[in-house]
Amino acid sequence: MVSTITAPPAPRSKAGGSAPGARALPTTPGQALAHGSFREGRGRRLAVAAACRMLHQVTEALVPVAIGVTVDRAIAPGNPGALVWCLAGTALLFVVLTSSWRIGTRLNTSVFSHGEHSLRQLLAGKVLDPLHSGTGRGPGRLLSLSTSDTRHTAGLAWVVTEQLSAFAALITAAVALVLVSWQLGATVLVATAAFMLLMHLVTTPLERRAVAQQAAAAESAHVASDLVTGLRVLKGIGAVDGAAARYREASRSSLDAAMSMARAKALFTGVSLGLSGAFLAAIAWLASTMAANGSITVGQLVTVVGLAQFIKDPMTTLAFLSAEIREKRAVAGRLSGLLAEENDLDQRASGTDVLPDGLPDDGSAVEGARGLRVASVSGSHFVVDVDAGSITGILATPATARQLIELLTYRRPLARGELSLHGHDAIDLGPEEVARHVFVSDHDGAVFSASVRENLATDSVEAALLAASGLDEVLRHLPDGLDSRIGEHGRTLSGGQRQRLLLGRALHQPQPLLVLHEPTSAVDSVTEMRIAESLDGLRGRALVLITDSPALLAICDSVVDLGAEPTALNMVGAADAQ
Incomplete structure (x- = not known):
């Protein structure tokens, strides 16, 4: 049976360009912090919050203050009418208090959540950008960036409202104390300034340890992600103990950093509470002395003691301002560092207008240059037939196969002449255009924590393609068929079942050239023969098989041998007969 496949729609933007309406990326710590809390309308909501x-x-x-007034105006003189009015005023005060807290917290949560989501979307867009290779960061580090770091960066919204509300509380308390006694008000203001200065000195080691703890936690997550992702391979080569030792070392470093952070924070909290308690005792003693000599009333004494106890929390919050800002900037720096990376795969020369509409779907080529031309792979230069229905085999060592896959998937910047399609250099086409015509299915490709249907990544599932990949047999053993969930990284599937799922996904992709890397290395010989026969019957588009399987090589029209002499080009099979 011949599968009818059409090319996917053209990309929305030219290589090196930006899609219309694309958002500018925050490329500095300040811009990342501002984006998380103030951009896209969040600034107005944050102001209200x-x-x-x-x-x-x-x-x-x-x-x-209301309690003190009630004591002086109603309780001390024994005035029931005044008591009613004072209680009504206090009740109204609590209505405003609770309503403002509810509205403010709800808006603050909305700003934080949407800011975190927006930062995560920007990060995902950058990582998935076809013009960005993303080299140098493993899945664990990216996971830490997209979860912990986006959360901490967007958390500036909470810092802003907490600091402003603490400042408002402190000013209100100071004004109330000045109205009671200017000596008490002046004492509070001086003590607050001294307290914040001392706390700033105490928080300096706390800030350094916070940054170190976040870096250690990110490294631990990176190692853990690598360990879980490659567990099957590690078991196969007997390297589980070594990998576990590496994780224990990273985890211990993270634990040590966390314990150091906890000790520093405990010291800060202890000093803060001790100074706050001393400040409260001093204010209470001064107010009691003034009440004893008649300078203030009993109600004013109640007000002073209540305010002195109240302001210790705002004072502690304000003391954390420096530590909070430095921590947020450090985290935002890691996030913006990734977003600021250049699109290293955007290699088209400035002002070039080569193929502005991409490679034509009819496969038109520069005269005499039809096909996929590959250079500098294991020292060889070869051309792969991309005519519909052709099957080409490539025999290569694992290292050479990996090099070829990186080239065909445009995972790294290319040199001019390394890869061309129908005479058009891949650099002029760009990664998106190459991906529009060439689909590469790696034997260890990603399997998602979703259903089989979702993993096939297609709008329409074809029974013939399921049979060709051997996935139909797998589906018969799953409880819900195509809708069966397969767990994280496909953990509910065996190695052979997982490989047939990857092959089924590849066959459902619309590109006119399909490259399969060792598609049957984990299946039994009977299944492999069945898959080979099915692939031989699917002659609707060009197929390239990077494999050393005799069953698969037997169906090829020609075979490129990259495993012999480094500079040799050996064409066997049908090519020899020509």
Whole structure:
């Protein structure tokens, strides 16, 4: 049976360009922090949230004042009418207090959540950008960036509202104390300034340890992700103990950094609480002395003691400002560092206008240059037939096969002449255009934590292609067929079943040239023969098989041998007969 396959739609933007309406990426720590909290309309919501939370703190600071007024105006003189009015005013104060807290917290949570999501979307877009190779960062580091770092960066929204509300609370308390006694107000202001200066000195080691702890946690997540992803391979080569030792070392470093951070934070908290307690005792003693000599009333004494106890929390919050900002900048720096990386696969010369509409779908070629031309792989230069229905085999060592796959998938910057399609250099086509015509299925490709249907990555599942890949047999043993969930990284599937799923996905892709890397290395010989016969019957497009399987090489029209002499080009099979 011949499968009818059409090329996918053209890419939305030229190589090296940006899609219309694309968002500018935040490429500095400041821009990343601003994007998470203020961009895309979040600034207005954050301003309202800050106003509500400031109102909450102001009304909370006024509670001791209201109690003091009630004592002086209603309880001390024994005035029932005044007591009713005071209680009604206090009740109204609590209504405003709770309502402002609810609205402010809800808006703050919305800003934080949407900011975190937006940063994560930008990060995912950068990682998945076909013009960005993304070299140098493993899955674990990317996971840490897209979860912990985006959360901490967007967390600036909480810092802004908490610091503003703490400042509003402190000012309200200071004004109330000045109205009671200017000596008390001046004492509070001076003590607050001294407290914040001392706390800034104490937080300096805390900031350094926080940055170290985040870096160690990211490294631990990176090692853990690599270990889990490659567990099957590690078991196969007997390297589980070595990998586990590497993870234990990374985990121990992360634990040591976390314990160091916890000790520093405990020291800071202890010093903060001790100074706050001493400050409260001093204010209470001073107010009691003034009440004893008649300088202030009993109600004012209640107000002063209540405010002195209240302001220790705002003072501690303000003392953390420097540590919070430095921590956020450090995290945002890692995030913006990735977003600022150049698109190293955008290699088209500035101003070039080669193939502005991409390679024509009819496969038109530069005269005499039809086919996929590969250079500098194991020292060989060869051309692969890409006419519909052709099957070409490539025999290569694992290292050479990996080199060829990196070239065909455009995973690294190319040199001019390394790869061309129908006479058009891949650099002029760009990664998106190459991917539009060539699909490469690696034998250890990614399997997603989803259903079989979703892993096939197609809008329409064809029974003939399921049979050709041997996936139909796998589906008969799954409880829900195509809709069966296969677990994280396909852990519910055997190695052979996983490989047939990858082959089924590849056969459902629309590119006119399909490259399969060792598609049957994990299946039994009977299944391999059946798959080979099925592939031989699917002559609807060009097929390249990178394999050393005799069953697969037997169906090839020609075979390129890259495993013999480094500079030799050996064509066997049908090519020899020509």
